[in-house]
Amino acid sequence: MKTLRDVALHARVSVATVSRVISGDYPVKEETRRRVLEAINALDYHPNGVARSLKSAKTYTLGVLVPDMANPYFIQIARALEAVVESSGYHLLVASSDEDAEKEIGLIKVFLEKRLDGMVIAPAAVSLSPELASFLSSTLSVVLIDRVLDGVEVGSVREESRQASKLLVRHLVSQGHREIAMITGRKLTTTSLEREAGYRDALQEAHIPFCETYLMWGDYDQETGYLGGKRFLSMKDRRPSAVFCANNLITLGFLHAVDEVGLRVPDDISVVSFGDPFEATFMTPKMTIVVQNPADVGRFAGRMLLRKLERNSTVHDTEEVVLPTEIRLGSSTRSLVVN
Amino acid sequence: MKTLRDVALHARVSVATVSRVISGDYPVKEETRRRVLEAINALDYHPNGVARSLKSAKTYTLGVLVPDMANPYFIQIARALEAVVESSGYHLLVASSDEDAEKEIGLIKVFLEKRLDGMVIAPAAVSLSPELASFLSSTLSVVLIDRVLDGVEVGSVREESRQASKLLVRHLVSQGHREIAMITGRKLTTTSLEREAGYRDALQEAHIPFCETYLMWGDYDQETGYLGGKRFLSMKDRRPSAVFCANNLITLGFLHAVDEVGLRVPDDISVVSFGDPFEATFMTPKMTIVVQNPADVGRFAGRMLLRKLERNSTVHDTEEVVLPTEIRLGSSTRSLVVN
DNA sequence: TGCAAAATAGAAAACGTTTTCTAGGGGAAT
DNA sequence: ATTCCCCTAGAAAACGTTTTCTATTTTGCA
Structure with a gap:
């Protein structure tokens, strides 16, 4: 060369x-x-961009670290992010931690060693080692998305989760459901906790006692939804009349289980969900969901990152953006109320 | 630092x-x-990885260039690719040309300047400038996927398309369909041409005259599928009884149009498609499709690239892998034959 | 005890740029 | 005609590594 x-x-x-x-x-x-x-x-x-970067201390590359490359939600965030930063000449290195805290730390180190100019992280872990945490907040331009990370004081962008969950469950309640189960992700992630809180909020509001057996923790993946489906649908005596799936992939897995058992939505069981499991909203069954907006998350995060990069000063810019969400009613729930 | x-x-x-x-x-x-x-x-x-790379002339980063980041097909390829190469210490820079030949060249140049160790390209263009082409084949480890690129003599991995298309259309014919329309992508891409050829093969075999008005060229996206749907469904006199959508996104757009017009699949119109437009195969309607295997494409491409990287000699390794595909019958077509 | 060889560590060059510092040459102004 | 300045271009240092070459110490063996 x-x-x-x-x-x-x-x-x-x-x-x-x-x-x-x-x-x-x-x-x-x-x-x-x-x-x-x-x-x-x-x-x-x-x-030779490598030599250039060495001399100029700029790589014009940003890192995106997501917990799951299989989830369209994160893919869409990455896409929107890319669209925002490319006009400023930046390129994107996308990596997945596969919800593994160890791997996440390893990848952050890789990003650090590659001297990326900045990074966007959707944390898998709840916290980082103190050294790495202080390092991140001081040295690099970082924006967190979807979840927050203890001890890392940087900007963050996420979507409202708790109130939306509450509305979703309240909708079920208003249709007369009282046996409402929930399938959600890791006990430790921000989003899981918020969605569970919203679920409990709605139950409490309706004076429905919270029941341990109706809450299943797992991962944000199809497997969990499938297993949850198997578990809840096989409850002979007290099979729930409705299930709240805390994310799109869980919903997909759950529907799979419903299909396999030979039941139907919403006739046999009602389903509400976080995020559209089907990209195509005209497909059946049309889900009652919390409409998420990954593209907006990506855009906001991208712009926030660019701002930090421009004034490359290490301003302690700890802006926290929480984007509003709304629920969309579909035909995946059945009213138990007799008119 | x-x-x-x-x-x-x-x-x-x-x-x-x-x-x-x-x-x-x-x-x-x-x-x-x-x-x-x-x-x-x-x-x-x-x-400092940048300094290291400068000295060692290795960046341990590979580039993936796809025509459309919105298409799950390419995302899945990228994921499988990543899984394969990460064990050898490589990381992935993913970029999208958005089916734009200009942008594609720009991105290849970026890859070149970043001195990536190798790249996987799903070409948007049919050919490259001669300089760049010779450059690619000589300097860098390159593997093409999905489509081929004139004048770039490197390894390639793609899926069988023509025979599969023929089988799909033959299935329609066997059900008594004779007015069979097709919606496909750019006239110039390898895959479009192959799928059209398969379509024609099947028609010819059945002695059904090929009809220009039943063939729509567009892009591999939802928009095209939607427009195609509007066009074909509004043909009062000779509305096709079946439509062959040449890719997953086109199918999605087409189904949208069908839904909007108030028709139903398969009662009013039969649909066959390339690749599953829905990730979840239990959803309705269950499509009759050519089952594609993006993960395999990614794996093969990854392994081929690693092989080239290991013996970093510029061996003129022009292996062409064509992976077999098969069709899966669903319930998206209706038989017109009276038993 | 002495000497060769092995073990360990430092100095310096190199990777390919960017940028500062220096210098030559030519035109304008006096 | 002489001086000064501006325009242009080259030399060399620097970015942070790796690696070769060299120097020193330690060890082993006679």
Whole structure:
């Protein structure tokens, strides 16, 4: 691969001159410039970004760390993010921690070693090692999304979860449901806790006693939804009349279980969910859901990150954005109330 | 951010020694090693990967260039790819050309400048500029997926398309359909052409004359499917009885149109499709499709790339892998044959 | 005890840029 | 005609590593 030196030799000028022709922010005589450009073309020269980055201490690359690459929710966040930052010349390195705290730390270190200019993290862990945490908040431009991370004081963007969950469950209550189960993710993640809180809020409001057996913790994946479905649907005596699935993938798994058992939604069981498990909203059954907006999360996070990058000062900018969500009624629940 | 020099100073050794402690492939006295490691910890030192890459001419980063980040098909390819290469210490830079040939060239240049060790490209364009083409085949480890690129002689991995399309349409024919329309992508991409060829093959086999008005070219996206739906469904006199959608997103858009017009699948119109538009196969309507296997494409491409990277010789390895596909019958078509 | 060889560590060059500092040459102003 | 300044371009240092080469100490063996 050719270097500046090769070009310089070919154009019979110094490397400094070639560099200046390329960067363009230094006067070069027209004839010299022409010779240099010609040499660049003749040699098929492509600047070495690595050397550039070393010298300039900028890689123009941002990292995105998500807990699950299989979840369209995070993919959409990444896409929107990319769209926002690309106009400022940044590129995206996407990595997945697979909800594994160890792997997450490893990937953050990789990002650090690659000297990315900034990163967006949807944390898998609840906290980081103190050194890494202080490191992150001081050295690098970081924005957290979806969940927060103890001890990392940086900006964050997420979607309202608790109130939305409450509304969702309240809707079930208003339809006469009282045996309402919930399937959700890890006990420790911000979103899980918030959604559970909303679920409890609604139950309490309706004076329905909370029942341990109706709450299932697992992961934010299809497997969990499927297992939850198997468990709840096989409760002979007290099978719930409705289930609240705390995320899109869980819903998918749950519906799979419903299908397999030979039941139907909403005739045999009502389902409400967080986020649309189907991209295509016209498909059946049309779900009653909390409409999430990953694209907005990505956009906000992207803009926040760009702001931090511009004033590369280590301003302690701890803005916390919580985007509003709303619920959309579908046909996945059945009213038990006799009119 | 700390450097080797800082660590060396703190540990009262030379930078060379610190470097050797870190790399580990050179004998260092136990006591010295201890001092160095302690200094590394004390200073929160993280190696500068940029400098490393400059010196070693390896970035341990691979690029993936897809035409559409919104398409789960490519996302799944990227995921499988990542799983394969991560065990060898590589990371993935994912970029989307948005089916734009200009943008594609720009991104390839970015990959080149970032000195990625290799790249996987699902080409948007049919060919590249000759310089870039020769450059790619000679300098970098490249694997093409899904489509091929004129003049770029490297390995490629894709899925069988023509025969599968033929089988799909043949199935419709066997059910008595004769007015069979097709909605597909760009006229120029490998996959579009192959799928159209398969469509024609089946028609010819059944002695059904090919009809221009039943073939719609567009993009591989929902928009095209939707527009195609509007067009075909509004054909009063000769509305097709079946439609072949050449990709998952087109199908989604088409179904949207069907829904909007107030028709039903398969009662009013039969649909067959390439790739599952719904991740969840138990959803209704269950589509009759060509089952694609993006994960396999990613795995094969990943392994091929790793092989090229290992023997970093510029072996002209032009292996072309074409993975077999099969069709899965669902309930999205209606038989017109009276038993 | 002495000497060769092995073990360990430092100095310095190199990777390919960018940028500062220096210098030559030519035009304008006196 | 002389001086001064501006325009242009080259030399060299720097970014943070790795690695070669060299120097010193330690060890082993006669």
